[in-house]
Amino acid sequence: MNFEELVQEAKKEYYSIFQGELPAILIGSATCGISAGANEITKVIEDEITRENIEARIIPVGCIGSCYAEPIIGIFKGKKEGVLYGPVNKNLAKKIIKENIMEDKTVKENILGTIHVNEAGTGGSFFESDFMRLQSRQILRRCGLINPEDINHYLATGGYTGLLKALEMGADEIINTIKKSGLRGRGGAGFPTWLKWNLCRQSNSQEKYIICNADEGDPGAFMNRSLLEGDPHSVLEGILIGAHTIKAKKAYIYCRAEYPAALKKLKKAMKDLEKIGLLNTEIVIKKGAGAFVCGEETALMASIEGRRGMPRTRPPFPTTKGLWGKPTVINNVETFAAISLIFQEGVEQFSSMGTESSKGTKTFSLVGDIKRTGLIEVPLGTTLKEVIFDIGGGIKNGENLKAVQIGGPSGGCLPASMIDTEIDYDSLTSAGAIMGSGGLVVLSDNSCMVEIARYFLEFTQRESCGKCVPCRLGTQQMLLILNDIVQGNGNPEDIETLHEVAETVKAASLCGLGQTAPNPVLTTLKYFMEEYVEHIMDKRCPAAYCRELMHYFIDKERCTGCMACLKACPNNAIVGVENEPHFIDQVKCLKCGSCMDVCREGAILKVPGPG
Amino acid sequence: MQRLRKILESYQGKREDIIPVLQDIQKEYGYLPENALKELSKYTGVSEGQIYGIATFYAQFRFKPKGGKHVIVCTGTACHVKGSDQIIDTIQRHLKIKEGDTTPDHEYSLEAVGCIGCCSLAPCIMINEKVISKIKPRQIKRLLPQKS
Numbered sequence: 127m128n129f130e131e132l133v134q135e136a137k138k139e140y141y142s143i144f145q146g147e148l149p150a151i152l153i154g155s156a157t158c159g160i161s162a163g164a165n166e167i168t169k170v171i172e173d174e175i176t177r178e179n180i181e182a183r184i185i186p187v188g189c190i191g192s193c194y195a196e197p198i199i200g201i202f203k204g205k206k207e208g209v210l211y212g213p214v215n216k217n218l219a220k221k222i223i224k225e226n227i228m229e230d231k232t233v234k235e236n237i238l239g240t241i242h243v244n245e246a247g248t249g250g251s252f253f254e255s256d257f258m259r260l261q262s263r264q265i266l267r268r269c270g271l272i273n274p275e276d277i278n279h280y281l282a283t284g285g286y287t288g289l290l291k292a293l294e295m296g297a298d299e300i301i302n303t304i305k306k307s308g309l310r311g312r313g314g315a316g317f318p319t320w321l322k323w324n325l326c327r328q329s330n331s332q333e334k335y336i337i338c339n340a341d342e343g344d345p346g347a348f349m350n351r352s353l354l355e356g357d358p359h360s361v362l363e364g365i366l367i368g369a370h371t372i373k374a375k376k377a378y379i380y381c382r383a384e385y386p387a388a389l390k391k392l393k394k395a396m397k398d399l400e401k402i403g404l405l406n407t408e409i410v411i412k413k414g415a416g417a418f419v420c421g422e423e424t425a426l427m428a429s430i431e432g433r434r435g436m437p438r439t440r441p442p443f444p445t446t447k448g449l450w451g452k453p454t455v456i457n458n459v460e461t462f463a464a465i466s467l468i469f470q471e472g473v474e475q476f477s478s479m480g481t482e483s484s485k486g487t488k489t490f491s492l493v494g495d496i497k498r499t500g501l502i503e504v505p506l507g508t509t510l511k512e513v514i515f516d517i518g519g520g521i522k523n524g525e526n527l528k529a530v531q532i533g534g535p536s537g538g539c540l541p542a543s544m545i546d547t548e549i550d551y552d553s554l555t556s557a558g559a560i561m562g563s564g565g566l567v568v569l570s571d572n573s574c575m576v577e578i579a580r581y582f583l584e585f586t587q588r589e590s591c592g593k594c595v596p597c598r599l600g601t602q603q604m605l606l607i608l609n610d611i612v613q614g615n616g617n618p619e620d621i622e623t624l625h626e627v628a629e630t631v632k633a634a635s636l637c638g639l640g641q642t643a644p645n646p647v648l649t650t651l652k653y654f655m656e657e658y659v660e661h662i663m664d665k666r667c668p669a670a671y672c673r674e675l676m677h678y679f680i681d682k683e684r685c686t687g688c689m690a691c692l693k694a695c696p697n698n699a700i701v702g703v704e705n706e707p708h709f710i711d712q713v714k715c716l717k718c719g720s721c722m723d724v725c726r727e728g729a730i731l732k733v734p735g736p737g
Numbered sequence: 738m739q740r741l742r743k744i745l746e747s748y749q750g751k752r753e754d755i756i757p758v759l760q761d762i763q764k765e766y767g768y769l770p771e772n773a774l775k776e777l778s779k780y781t782g783v784s785e786g787q788i789y790g791i792a793t794f795y796a797q798f799r800f801k802p803k804g805g806k807h808v809i810v811c812t813g814t815a816c817h818v819k820g821s822d823q824i825i826d827t828i829q830r831h832l833k834i835k836e837g838d839t840t841p842d843h844e845y846s847l848e849a850v851g852c853i854g855c856c857s858l859a860p861c862i863m864i865n866e867k868v869i870s871k872i873k874p875r876q877i878k879r880l881l882p883q884k885s
């Protein structure tokens with residue numbers, strides 16, 4: 127079969143899911159879905175289908191983005207639009223099988239919207255919902271709508287046409303195309319991709335390498351994982367286009383070992399690709415071993431070579447001296463997916479989105495104190511406000527927005543007053559944060575900004591490889607100070623010292639880890655100085671978060687004396703008799719919050735100050 | 738030993754194989770046994786010291802066996818904001834071990850990791866690969882029952 131015929135077959139098969147006679151059940155089975163119980167739901171559905179003797183197709187798909195509503199299932203029956211439900215529990219799953227599949231009635235519970243999928247594209251009320259309206263799913267366009275382990279689904283939706291186009295082009299034309307697209311690297315620094323490829327291509331060597339950086343080390347981000355789990359071929363296609371352009375001898379994918387599902391899907395995708403004869407460069411998967419610094423390009427290469435993953439000074443840059451001293455291109459997962467997007471759908475479509483200096487879209491993992499969390503994709507230039515309030519639906523439980531943490535341990539915290547900031551490389555950098563790879567954590571009044579800075583510093587301090595002194599000692603010193611402050615042992619001079627150390631570490635560290643590690647401290651000092659002052663001078667945590675600087679308190683007016691908290695307390699710190707207000711022995715209190723969890727009267731409060 | 742030989746022989750023994758071999762050994766035994774590292778050193782010709790240097794650099798590797806129930810607490814950003822500190826504290830107090838350790842009866846071991854992928858249901862822990870989300874400190878006792 128030639129490629130055209132393959133695609134025709136694939137289309138017939140794929141689109142029949144959404145138009146065919148046989149009912150189809152799409153189940154979100156990425157890590158987010160599974161952790162919310164997708165496997166149990168799948169089991170229930172399978173059992174129901176067997177019991178009722180229904181003929182139906184069950185199709186495991188990736189994450190459609192609405193992680194807040196997992197487990198999600200989509201029901202497609204006949205020519206009607208499909209219905210997306212979520213969250214779905216076992217009972218709802220049974221009901222959906224009975225009513226939607228057997229009786230052809232839509233169940234009016236937990237509907238996320240309708241969806242239709244055909245050759246002309248996708249649509250439906252789901253894409254008009256508040257969560258989706260401002261998004262533009264380009265990179266993620268297939269996630270949640272294809273079976274990532276079925277290459278036919280990829281081929282049916284334009285897959286590998288980008289590679290075939292690129293194979294017809296010379297390297298110059300490819301690089302020019304990427305230059306025209308305006309694509310900048312999605313791994314954090316935003317380096318122009320065309321320039322990187324061009325530098326490597328011009329390096330004089332018979333032996334070159336290309337690496338896909340799938341080490342995703344930000345402890346609160348999962349964009350790359352979702353993409354690899356939902357549409358692995360789109361990343362492989364980008365890698366192959368790159369390998370062809372720079373004439374790479376071999377390609378490597380360096381993927382976190384903690385991503386077993388992504389690894390499995392990549393392996394399956396590579397096998398299928400080989401079967402259809404398009405795997406024209408050897409691709410080797412290397413598993414990371416849990417070191418954040420290995421996301422840094424030179425450390426990553428040391429790790430592939432089997433050494434301790436320590437960064438080295440640049441220059442020489444990897445494009446001249448990379449893996450085993452040979453010219454190497456290294457790009458992020460999403461950068462490669464953007465490459466296949468550009469070659470499949472055309473340069474104009476890509477560059478029509480975004481701002482002057484930041485083209486295209488960017489994916490973010492949107493988490494924290496927000497109503498709708500999930501994996502989102504927006505055109506660059508979208509404001510933080512639109513992301514938080516329109517897409518995310520605003521802050522949970524009627525609380526107020528305090529800050530947005532963007533860019534993880536290398537990024538910064540921007541205050542609520544800055545939410546009109548546009549998300550693009552330059553606006554974020556000038557605000558003191560960074561785009562990073564896409565972690566976006568929304569923080570409400572209940573978060574302590576000093577503690578957030580401490581958390582990230584604890585992370586970078588632990589992950590510092592120790593090679594250079596400013597990073598190793600500087601992060602340690604900052605962490606000690608911050609530990610003191612949150613424990614109520616801060617001194618007025620600490621703020622000055624923090625500033626000084628932060629600036630030194632930023633200026634004198636060898637690699638990006640050290641250079642960016644002070645960002646969480648510097649931005650919180652800049653925007654939330656009063657919180658530092660309150661911790662240090664008044665020994666109270668205004669958000670009542672830091673354990674030593676807050677206490678739990680029972681409101682006598684509300685306490686009915688039900689004894690629930692008394693029983694729940696692991697340290698017998700609550701005293702009282704039935705039907706009379708209880709009180710907390712502050713000396714014994716472990717501040718675990720168990721009492722607050724069980725109190726039905728809302729009588730237990732968190733109060734700033736040590737009590 | 739049989740199992741170890743099999744792992745070693747599936748590689749050529751080049752330097753770049755060391756990390757994948759260590760990963761396979763850990764997968765097989767749940768940790769890196771001392772004599773396995775000795776054998777690896779012989780097989781690759783890389784000194785034991787250097788192999789330790791590599792293994793200790795990467796957080797993934799453990800030098801103590803896991804417990805029957807391996808408890809992983811997510812300390813990723815979303816879970817941290819939602820109080821994963823209290824969860825770890827409670828588990829440490831309950832099992833009387835520190836993060837990274839195994840109980841003397843080998844029933845439980847405890848590990849803290851970055852995001853495990855269910856931030857929207859934070860805070861979460863994993864007990865032998867099964868995720869328990871929106872966990873509260875008071876659930877710990879019931880989730881991790883102790884024999885005595």
Ligand SMILES: Cc1cc2nc3c(=O)[nH]c(=O)nc-3n(C[C@H](O)[C@H](O)[C@H](O)COP(=O)(O)O)c2cc1C
Binds near residue numbers: 313317341342459637
């Ligand atoms: C400490 C540190 C961690 C990093 N982690 C990652 C990562 O997890 N994923 C990634 O793609 N890039 C990461 N980077 C950036 C890489 O060094 C490199 O710039 C990037 O992979 C280049 O890809 P791009 O041009 O497509 O953005 C990290 C950098 C530093 C300094």
Ligand code: SF4
Binds near residue numbers: 437591636639641
């Ligand atoms: S800045 Fe930190 S992580 Fe980077 S090389 Fe120096 S010590 Fe290592």
Ligand code: FES
Binds near residue numbers: 813817851855
């Ligand atoms: S931060 Fe805990 S699951 Fe993501």
